[in-house]
Amino acid sequence: MTGSSAEHRSGFACFVGRPNAGKSTLTNALVGSKVAITSSKPQTTRHAIRGIVHREDGQLILVDTPGLHRPRTLLGQRLNDVVHTTWAEVDVIGFCVPANEKIGPGDRFIADALRAVASRTPVIGVVTKTDVATRAQIAKQLVALEQLLDFAELVPVSAQDGFQLGELADLLVQRLPEGPQLYPDGELTEEPEQALVSELIREAALEGVRDELPHSIAVTIDEMLPRSDRDDILDVYAVVHVERPSQKGIILGHKGERLKVVGRQARQQIEALLGSKIYLDLHVKVTRDWQRDAKQLRRLGF
Numbered sequence: 322m323t324g325s326s327a328e329h330r331s332g333f334a335c336f337v338g339r340p341n342a343g344k345s346t347l348t349n350a351l352v353g354s355k356v357a358i359t360s361s362k363p364q365t366t367r368h369a370i371r372g373i374v375h376r377e378d379g380q381l382i383l384v385d386t387p388g389l390h391r392p393r394t395l396l397g398q399r400l401n402d403v404v405h406t407t408w409a410e411v412d413v414i415g416f417c418v419p420a421n422e423k424i425g426p427g428d429r430f431i432a433d434a435l436r437a438v439a440s441r442t443p444v445i446g447v448v449t450k451t452d453v454a455t456r457a458q459i460a461k462q463l464v465a466l467e468q469l470l471d472f473a474e475l476v477p478v479s480a481q482d483g484f485q486l487g488e489l490a491d492l493l494v495q496r497l498p499e500g501p502q503l504y505p506d507g508e509l510t511e512e513p514e515q516a517l518v519s520e521l522i523r524e525a526a527l528e529g530v531r532d533e534l535p536h537s538i539a540v541t542i543d544e545m546l547p548r549s550d551r552d553d554i555l556d557v558y559a560v561v562h563v564e565r566p567s568q569k570g571i572i573l574g575h576k577g578e579r580l581k582v583v584g585r586q587a588r589q590q591i592e593a594l595l596g597s598k599i600y601l602d603l604h605v606k607v608t609r610d611w612q613r614d615a616k617q618l619r620r621l622g623f
């Protein structure tokens with residue numbers, strides 16, 4: 322890569338592989354001590370966040386793909402629904418195969434399923450646990466893995482001794498879209514999905530008016546809860562903060578038409594991300610000078 326040191330990437334990755342392939346250990350090793358954001362409401366999120374890698378050049382959010390840990394759910398009807406959509410929603414997938422075990426039916430099963438998304442979502446072949454294999458074994462495994470799927474990259478690693486973890490992180494980050502940090506640097510949030518939801522709403526609200534309101538809006542989530550009588554619906558109450566009444570008008574649009582579009586777009590994105598139906602209540606509020614007021618900024622999560 323040349324001449325593009327200023328760009329920042331952010332997005333999602335998941336590791337897949339049969340049980341014991343070393344996915345969790347790899348996640349923890351990549352994330353390091355900054356670890357361990359786990360979703361506090363796993364029942365409402367399809368993507369439980371396992372950890373975030375913060376780097377100068379990017380933010381890599383490692384998510385879980387439920388179902389893959391329990392192979393039974395891989396079988397049958399739900400395969401297409403759950404696994405495929407999850408895989409299609411992340412920016413890059415790491416397919417893990419241990420260096421010291423023969424590739425078997427379990428790996429082939431996952432590879433077959435991955436093939437359906439590999440055209441849209443790049444898959445990186447990861448040979449894990451190189452510390453317990455000989456160089457010859459590792460080489461053989463790389464060759465065997467290459468036969469399984471059209472990988473974007475192949476890389477051998479060891480979570481145990483750190484071999485090539487930096488290279489793997491590089492390869493994953495390179496596959497993320499350009500974008501800002503989605504989570505505060507180093508900070509652990511109790512509600513990572515809320516930070517993400519507010520970012521999606523902010524994106525939708527800025528769509529088409531970015532030139533007029535480049536940094537003038539912030540989004541806070543007042544409440545995000547499963548509806549008491551319908552646990553398949555998540556109620557989200559959010560506020561779009563602007564600095565001046567004129568900006569409120571831009572967000573609202575003529576007779577509030579634009580806000581409706583913003584709400585619809587954001588809702589679709591949130592539904593795709595969290596995998597549950599969303600009711601989104603959006604309000605626009607003039608919070609004067611929120612950019613200059615430190616207390617306000619903290620309250621708004623900056």
Ligand SMILES: Nc1nc2c(ncn2[C@@H]2O[C@H](COP(=O)(O)OP(=O)(O)OP(=O)(O)O)[C@@H](O)[C@H]2O)c(=O)[nH]1
Nearest residue numbers: 339340341342343344345346390450453479480481
């Ligand atoms: N020697 C060695 N062992 C490893 C390495 N990575 C993982 N392991 C071991 O392999 C076993 C499985 O690792 P996990 O990270 O739990 O594997 P997983 O793919 O998350 O497993 P599931 O959660 O069952 O899908 C554990 O006993 C780890 O300690 C590695 O790089 N080297």
